[in-house]
Amino acid sequence: MEYRTIGRTGIKASVIGLGSEGIARISAEETEQVIGFAIDRGINILDCCMPGLEVQNHINRALRGKREKVLIQGHLGSSATDGQYDVNRDIGVCKKNFEALLKGLGTDYIDFGMFFFVDTDKDFSLCFEDELLRYVLDLKEKGVIRAIGASCHNSEIASRIAGTGIVDLIMFSVNPVFDMTPVNSDIYELLNDAKLKEKFHLEIEPGRARFYQLCEQRQVSITVMKTLLAGKLLSPEFSPLGRAMSVSQCIHYALTRPAVASVLLGSKSEDEIKDALRYFDKSEIDLDYSEFIKDFKASSKGGCLYCNHCQPCPQGIDIAAVTRYTDIAALNEKxxxxTVQQHYGSLTKHGSDCISCKNCEQKCPFNIPVAANMKRAADLFGF
Structure with missing residues (x-):
């Protein structure tokens, strides 16, 4: 298992984690089996946004004697009606539901207290400019939550959240289809459109690209939801890409976005966890996702996708890493x-090591001017 640090907390999360969608549909015995199996294999982060005492009790049972081995994302600002969760910012309801969450899970603390479903300007105001924020800050001061986060599906709002300086973590929907969806579009409506491809961007949506870069610049980590697009990306029949990606390719796409710390999969069985963990045994060829994006005719206007299809570099430069840190540095060149300077400096080779042979450019599916990017890196960082 590999681990990445969450924001400025020093807390390390496994790069593959568990969502709660799968757990919500299985029995107490199966939940105990799945969570125990995951923990034994180094998975240490679990999102718990699903409502209802029954699911929480199942997780409680699974975590007995193991609580300290698991990082829990618990959500604030929601309510449950007939087993279905919904947005609710009423402070009294929020307090009641959070206390019920602690009791249901059998714990006296939550690792990451997540503002739930902050997708609009109104949501942002109610969560970050009102009494709910004071309540959450008080919980953190008392140690009832260790760090503050939020869940979001809108890159513009997510960027505002990252800029508050309050959160260390944002749970965000990440997959290639979402990244190429035009801003303010209804992705689920597009998925049912026969002329789907015609309505997607010819590039990674710029607002989402900026969000990823801003998070890394501000040391705000991302945990990923919707990695498999509810399984559609695995199906040649239903995938918007026209053919199926593998679970490992979906995971790799998410983990190569800047600031992503962990991919939370809604695994509901040991076999599904095993399938996810095969990611660590795959070759670079097996993990390559560039051809799927190329089918959407992604262009260099959207920037480098950090897919490493351009490798190997004869000079040994990690082109994707150099470009990623350069893109982040360019957000505020002065x-x-x-941390960005340190990460760039820790690389074994830098932009200044490029000899402009352009072998990489011949292999890049997206016509990225790699040599020019390497010069840009050298100019920005000084080497």
Missing amino acids: NIPP
Whole structure:
């Protein structure tokens, strides 16, 4: 298992984690089996947004004697009606539901207290400019939550959240289809459209690209939901890409976005967890997702996709890493964050090592001017 640090917390999460959608549909015995199997294999982060005492009790039972081995994302700002969760910002309801969550899970703390479903300007105001924020800050001061996060599906709002300085973590929908969806479009409506491809961007949606870069610049981590697009990306019949990706390719796409710390999959069985963990045994060829995006005619206007299809570099440059840190530094060239400078400096080879042979450009599916990007990196960082 590999681990990545969440924001500025120092807390390390496994790069593959568990969502709760799958767990919500199985028995107490199966939940105990699935969570125990995951923990034994190094998975240490679990999202718990599903409502209802029954599901929480199932997780409680599974975590007995193992609570300290698991990082829990628990949500604030929601309510449950007939087993279905919904947005609710009423402070009294929020307090009642959060206390019920602690009791249901059998714990006295939550690792990441997540503002639930912050997708609109109104949601942002109610969560970050009102009494709900004071309540959450008080919980953190008392140690009832260790860090603050939020869940979001809108890149513009997510960027505002990242800019508050309050959160260390944002749970966000990440997959290639979402990344190429035009801003303010209804992705689920598009998925049912026969002329789907005609309505997608010819590039990664710029707002989403900026969001990823801003998070890494601000040291705000991303945990990923919708990695498999509810399984559609695995189906040649239903995938918007026209053919099926593998689970490992979906995971790899998410993990190569800037700031992503963990991919939370709604696994409901040991076999599904095993399938996810095969990611670590795959070759670079097996993990390559560039051909799927190329089918959408993604262009260089959208920037490097960090897919490493351009490798190997004869100079040994990690082109994707150099480009990623350069893109982040370019957000504020006059005040590059020290962490970004440190990450770039820790690379074994840098932009200045490029000899402009352009072998990489011949292999790039997206016509990225790699040599020019390497010069840009050298100019920005000084080497």
